[in-house]
Amino acid sequence: MSYKKSVKLFNDAKKVIPGGVNSPVRAFKSVGGNPIFALKAKGAYVYDEDGNKYIDFISSWGPMILGHAHPKIISEINRVAKNGTSYGMPTLLETKLAKLAISMAPNIDKIRFVNSGTEACMSAIRLARGFTKKNKIIKFSGCYHGHSDSFLIDAGSGAVTFGEPNSPGVTPSTANDTIVSPYNDFESLKKIFENNTGEIAAVIIEPIAGNMGCILPKNDFLFKLRKICSENETLLIFDEVMTGFRLAKGGAQERLGVNADIITYGKVIGGGLPVGAFASRNEIMNELSPDGKIYQAGTLSGNPLAMIAGLTTLNILNENPEIYKSLDSKTEYLKKGMISILKKTKIPFTINSFGSMISLHFCKNPVVDFKSAMKGDNQHFKNYFHGMLKEGIYLPPSPFESYFLNDSLSFDDIEYTLSSLEKIIEKI
Numbered sequence: 001m002s003y004k005k006s007v008k009l010f011n012d013a014k015k016v017i018p019g020g021v022n023s024p025v026r027a028f029k030s031v032g033g034n035p036i037f038a039l040k041a042k043g044a045y046v047y048d049e050d051g052n053k054y055i056d057f058i059s060s061w062g063p064m065i066l067g068h069a070h071p072k073i074i075s076e077i078n079r080v081a082k083n084g085t086s087y088g089m090p091t092l093l094e095t096k097l098a099k100l101a102i103s104m105a106p107n108i109d110k111i112r113f114v115n116s117g118t119e120a121c122m123s124a125i126r127l128a129r130g131f132t133k134k135n136k137i138i139k140f141s142g143c144y145h146g147h148s149d150s151f152l153i154d155a156g157s158g159a160v161t162f163g164e165p166n167s168p169g170v171t172p173s174t175a176n177d178t179i180v181s182p183y184n185d186f187e188s189l190k191k192i193f194e195n196n197t198g199e200i201a202a203v204i205i206e207p208i209a210g211n212m213g214c215i216l217p218k219n220d221f222l223f224k225l226r227k228i229c230s231e232n233e234t235l236l237i238f239d240e241v242m243t244g245f246r247l248a249k250g251g252a253q254e255r256l257g258v259n260a261d262i263i264t265y266g267k268v269i270g271g272g273l274p275v276g277a278f279a280s281r282n283e284i285m286n287e288l289s290p291d292g293k294i295y296q297a298g299t300l301s302g303n304p305l306a307m308i309a310g311l312t313t314l315n316i317l318n319e320n321p322e323i324y325k326s327l328d329s330k331t332e333y334l335k336k337g338m339i340s341i342l343k344k345t346k347i348p349f350t351i352n353s354f355g356s357m358i359s360l361h362f363c364k365n366p367v368v369d370f371k372s373a374m375k376g377d378n379q380h381f382k383n384y385f386h387g388m389l390k391e392g393i394y395l396p397p398s399p400f401e402s403y404f405l406n407d408s409l410s411f412d413d414i415e416y417t418l419s420s421l422e423k424i425i426e427k428i
């Protein structure tokens with residue numbers, strides 16, 4: 001495989017775009033090597049500028065749940081674009097997507113569209129603070145909620161104290177209001193509530209974590225979390241930017257049987273165009289401007305092209321719920337195959353999966369939180385990633401990211417992926 005054009009394009013890009021990319025993970029920093037420049041994609045495959053073809057396990061980090069360039073979605077975007085691309089006025093498409101999303105997801109009365117998952121989480125926090133009239137929030141170590149200041153916080157020295165900025169540019173006073181708890185650790189969470197009585201506006205969590213690899217909540221962790229939030233008049237925010245409309249029509253809320261107070265969406269809900277959303281019951285959403293005093297806005301929010309891409313995607317999922325079962329069984333097939341290949345070696349590994357999300361950590365210990373995810377062997381991961389890339393398999397270029405399977409992926413593609421793993425295994 002030649003990467004000549006990608007190398008040249010990356011060097012060019014670096015002159016005018018910081019690090020040559022518009023989102024850091026694309027730069028291949030954790031695996032080394034030159035990022036692949038995409039030219040086009042169709043179904044389960046991505047084609048790069050050098051003419052190489054890859055089976056894609058990222059699906060644009062989640063949105064392309066039906067596969068790339070789905071004919072119906074492309075034709076609908078084209079149809080709508082002919083009428084204009086943005087009006088700064090309300091359109092029928094926004095109401096249609098809102099109605100459909102509300103009918104698919106449990107426990108929400110109203111939804112507000114924004115342009116990214118970051119915006120959705122940022123706005124959800126403001127809404128929670130405005131509604132509860134409290135200031136502090138709790139997040140979990142290793143969970144990602146976009147790049148707004150309140151979330152770029154690490155745990156402080158004691159797990160129960162306030163957090164510390166994990167990026168220059170985030171002020172200590174912002175960090176003061178975010179408390180970081182380990183994932184799956186209810187005792188720490190309880191202590192935080194005890195030490196901050198009456199001050200916690202919201203707890204935000206990825207109900208299935210996907211930003212430290214795929215990590216599942218322990219047995220009753222989410223139920224206990226739900227209970228302690230209710231007892232403290234703290235709002236529970238499920239960040240379903242990754243899981244929403246991916247794990248089921250009703251996302252993680254439906255799959256896990258836990259109701260949140262505010263739910264954030266992104267990725268699948270935009271069908272490959274920039275969309276985020278946050279949703280809740282009337283009592284809370286009515287506090288949002290222009291009805292209420294809590295301000296939130298967006299020039300391109302509810303953009304017609306973005307709305308039609310999301311609407312077409314959700315319609316297909318809504319009318320063909322067997323897609324979810326099929327995605328689950330493909331993921332299960334991949335997992336079983338990977339396990340049987342890796343078991344024959346001395347390589348330590350843990351594979352976590354849920355629905356169409358799956359990740360491989362090169363460590364023996366169970367991966368249940370950020371600390372245990374950190375124990376993975378990075379050299380093994382690099383060898384694995386580049387070995388698979390050479391075989392034409394595009395995996396997330398970081399051990400802390402989940403794979404996202406899409407509906408276009410066939411069992412033959414998975415068979416090929418497994419035979420590639422078998423082929424490169426001794427090089428790991």
Ligand SMILES: *Cc1c(COP(=O)(O)O)cnc(C)c1O
Nearest residue numbers: 116117118144145146239241242
């Ligand atoms: C991707 C992601 C975000 C951020 O969404 P952007 O559209 O990248 O801003 C937030 N939360 C979770 C769980 C995500 O996976």
